[in-house]
Amino acid sequence: MRIGIVGGSGRMGQMLIREVLGNKAATLSGATERPGSAAIGRDLGTLIGADPVGVVITDDPAALFANSDAVIDFTAPAATVAHAALAVQHGTALIVGTTGLSPDDHAKLAEAGTKAPLVVAANFSLGVTLLAGLVRKVAATLGDDWDIEIVEMHHRHKVDAPSGTALALGQAAASGRGVALADVKDAVRDGHTGARTVGDIGFATLRGGDVVGDHTVIFATEAERLELSHKAGSRAIFARGAVRAALWAAGKAPGVYSMDDVLGL
Ligand code: NAD
Numbered sequence: 001m002r003i004g005i006v007g008g009s010g011r012m013g014q015m016l017i018r019e020v021l022g023n024k025a026a027t028l029s030g031a032t033e034r035p036g037s038a039a040i041g042r043d044l045g046t047l048i049g050a051d052p053v054g055v056v057i058t059d060d061p062a063a064l065f066a067n068s069d070a071v072i073d074f075t076a077p078a079a080t081v082a083h084a085a086l087a088v089q090h091g092t093a094l095i096v097g098t099t100g101l102s103p104d105d106h107a108k109l110a111e112a113g114t115k116a117p118l119v120v121a122a123n124f125s126l127g128v129t130l131l132a133g134l135v136r137k138v139a140a141t142l143g144d145d146w147d148i149e150i151v152e153m154h155h156r157h158k159v160d161a162p163s164g165t166a167l168a169l170g171q172a173a174a175s176g177r178g179v180a181l182a183d184v185k186d187a188v189r190d191g192h193t194g195a196r197t198v199g200d201i202g203f204a205t206l207r208g209g210d211v212v213g214d215h216t217v218i219f220a221t222e223a224e225r226l227e228l229s230h231k232a233g234s235r236a237i238f239a240r241g242a243v244r245a246a247l248w249a250a251g252k253a254p255g256v257y258s259m260d261d262v263l264g265l
Contacts, residue, residue, distance in 0.1 A: 025247055095246045
């Protein structure tokens with residue numbers, strides 16, 4: 001199974017190169033970076049502090065898609081949309097970890113999913129995939145006299161907020177309640193906000209240091225509070241999940257799949 005990595009010198013890109021090189025079921029077909037990146041021309045092995053592997057980073061994604069059964073993409077929204085078109089053109093499976101995608105970006109991925117297999121997840125960890133299922137179940141069980149608040153913390157370099165995972169957990173809670181997240185989302189509170197609106201799902205964003213990703217979903221009512229938490233200790237958990245998704249998706253029928261599908265949940 002030939003797996004390619006786009007955005008190979010990013011924080012996740014390097015983790016993904018390490019994970020593919022260490023997986024006996026996979027061959028690393030190559031990696032790309034954005035044009036002008038200082039990483040272009042560097043050996044993928046030395047880039048991650050290992051022995052050279054004789055394959056260098058390029059800025060030619062079309063060649064990478066042509067030579068891969070699956071490509072893993074943890075880059076940026078505009079790049080991911082362009083990569084989805086290449087996945088369609090070459091019949092390559094695409095694993096999308098990029099967050100901060102707009103509704104328009106998601107529509108473009110859905111369109112690509114009619115012609116190629118895509119796995120899209122805001123969080124590729126097993127723990128968060130299970131957490132989303134628990135949140136959906138708890139939200140379906142409790143009435144809207146239980147307020148739902150989602151708190152997340154990430155490292156200081158993260159550029160989108162709330163995190164894709166926090167939004168996915170909000171989606172899970174909203175679907176448990178049978179409402180659309182867009183109708184109940186309350187992501188910004190500042191100044192004289194007035195009292196909390198019944199049924200809203202609130203988000204709080206913390207940024208600092210090197211935190212890989214902490215998420216807590218709080219269900220709060222009079223005199224009782226239930227908190228469901230996940231803490232990521234290493235980016236390796238996302239890379240491991242994404243490689244598992246790539247091995248699963250290559251050769252599948254077109255569609256936009258989730259980690260629930262990959263894990264058979
Ligand atoms: P990063 O900035 O360290 O890495 C992104 C890399 O993509 C950079 O090296 C950048 O140069 C490269 N890139 C940008 N445009 C490109 C293009 N057109 N072609 C090739 N490469 C390109 O960021 P990161 O921390 O690795 O995170 C990347 C994305 O993954 C973010 O959206 C983040 O939120 C998301 N993420 C998702 C999960 C998950 O489980 N789904 C986990 C961690 C991070």
